[in-house]
Amino acid sequence: AANADRLLVMNGGKVEYFDVPAAVFSHADRLGEIGLGLPQTSRVIMRLRELGYALPADVFTVSEAKRLLIPFLRRAGDKDA
Secondary structure (H helix, E strand, O other): OOOOOOOOEEEOOEEEEEHHHHHHHHHOOOOOOOOOOOHHHHHHHHHHOOOOOOOOOOOOOOHHHHHHHHHHHHHHHHHHH
């Protein structure tokens, strides 16, 4: 997905999504419902969102997650000090 311009997701012979990867992976819940495996990064972000963290739903690459999470973890570490 990180190397694709667009992704096509089909479900029951019908097009479910045809869009850029970030837009497709922003529907992580639905992708899981129809039986597609999600990138581990998407699963981590999805879980953090479920826990109430304000993160965008379209994160699916490690580099994007790193860009978002490292500053967040630094701020959390400052609070513990």
